[in-house]
Amino acid sequence: MLVARYRLDPERSTVSAVLRPQLDTDSAITATIRGEISVVDGDDPALATGTVRIALAAADHEVPFDLPDTHPEIDRGPDGELVLRGSASRPAGSFGITGPPLLNPTLVLRWRAVLVPAD
Numbered sequence: 001m002l003v004a005r006y007r008l009d010p011e012r013s014t015v016s017a018v019l020r021p022q023l024d025t026d027s028a029i030t031a032t033i034r035g036e037i038s039v040v041d042g043d044d045p046a047l048a049t050g051t052v053r054i055a056l057a058a059a060d061h062e063v064p065f066d067l068p069d070t071h072p073e074i075d076r077g078p079d080g081e082l083v084l085r086g087s088a089s090r091p092a093g094s095f096g097i098t099g100p101p102l103l104n105p106t107l108v109l110r111w112r113a114v115l116v117p118a119d
Contacts, residue, residue, distance in 0.1 A: 030057035
């Protein structure tokens, strides 16, 4: 069993963010992801541990997500790079998005993050 440290490459990683229910917003929600994780290789599938941090372009802070809570999957990209996929949801208020409290707005996130060896 081999444990390796990786960081997420923000230039080649993508995050989709969808607000549920849809509030009075006409523009797409832009988000970024960063973090460092450990990958235990030798298991099938590989096991990822650590924390990723997601920030919305319009927000001034990042929200952490522990990987075990995000349904992480590790696979290989078209160029042989390691790719981390995951999804999670959080109350929209965690990101500074407010809405009618009875609607309980939630941000649903999905990501595909390219991993590069940590320095």
